[in-house]
Amino acid sequence: MYLPTTSSLGLSTNGFQRMHIKSNGDVGFGAIPFNDYNFQVSTNSGSGNEVIFVVNNNGTTPNSATTARFDFGVFSDASNYVASNTVLGQTNFIGQANDARYVAAKIDAIVTNAGNVGRGAGHSGIMRFYTKPTNSNGVSERMKINEVGEVTINNLAGINDVGADANGKLQAATSDMNLKNTIENSPFGLNEILLLNPVTFLYNDTNRKIDSDVKEVGFIAQDVFDIIPNAVSSTGTGDLQLDYRAITATLTKAIQEQQALIKALEQRIINLENK
Structure with missing residues (x-):
């Protein structure tokens, strides 16, 4: 000293x-x-x-x-290797409420496909991003980038998990029965579809994520909420967002109901012709 x-x-x-x-x-x-x-x-x-x-x-x-x-790392001697799913590094973003500190967000990286191969040639890594929900004591995973560049965003626009590959192609949203409970037939169908009002529109310049000069075709979330409330949710900024998967499911039921009406009419015609 x-x-x-x-x-x-x-x-x-x-x-x-x-x-x-x-x-x-x-x-x-x-x-x-x-x-x-x-x-x-x-x-x-x-x-x-x-x-x-x-x-x-x-x-x-x-x-x-x-x-x-x-540089973050987990190391072992030359004759060993880091096991799969080992967290190699982690960054916590800390907040404080009164005398208690909490993790508001977190980023970490884990090693995958680990094995005893030369110079880590067969090893790969995954980056994960977390945020803390309101009234929760911990953080939840929100986004993940896997070893081949595919990005999975959890709960995107209220449709559970959705992913995209390295070329930006969207992958299928999570819909496994094992992830669901209280499964019931949807009450929304042909009547609701007939009430929907498709519109064309331009986004305001304040929406920087979308080209404001391209005319879009879709629905107004406030209008849809009055007809199919389950298809509408609120963003963190208070704006309403539309789950088009709910619209697709309603369209499917509408087609089924309409097909049943068509078959009933066909049967009536057959009955009249046979008289």
């Missing part, structure tokens, strides 16, 4: 500086010179909050000409 400068404190091992505490409270971990750290926690963020700086391998604070990186 020594004093690198006035009102500062340094810690060293084997003749090399390993840690430095500046007079303003900044704490850095790294090698001499003490101004260049591999890791630094600073109180000088301008907002009163602590900030973390990670510097590159040369001890240079990242800018347009340098690259910063975090």
Whole structure:
């Protein structure tokens, strides 16, 4: 332990500086010179909050000409390997309510297809994203990117899980019977379909995710809610969103009901012709 400068404190091992505490409270971990750290926690963020700086391998604070990186890992000796489903790294985003802290969101990565193969050639990884629901004590998985780039988003627009491959092609939504209970026939059918009002429209410029110059064909969620309320839900911002899968199911039942009417009319015609 020594004093690198006035009102500062340094810690060293084997003749090399390993840690430095500046007079303003900044704490850095790294090698001499003490101004260049591999890791630094600073109180000088301008907002009163602590900030973390990670510097590159040369001890240079990242800018347009340098690259910063975090390395997370789980390692074993050369004769062993990391087991499948091992969490290699995890980042928690912490909030506080009164005197209790909680995890509001989390990102982690796990290894898959692990085995005793040379230089990890057969190993692969999955990245997972979590958020904390309201009135919940834990986080729930919301999105996952698998080893071939396929993306699965949980509960997208109220349709359970949906995925997309690396080319953006949507995969099937989860619909397994084992995931469901209280299964009943839908009360919505031909009568509801006849009440729906298909429209064309342009999205407002405020919706930055969708081209506002392309005319769309669809429904107005508020109108559908009055007819098939199960097909409509609210987003986190309060906007209404439409589950077109519910519309598809209602269309299926409407066709079945209409087909039954057609067959009944055909039978009446046959009966009249045979008189």
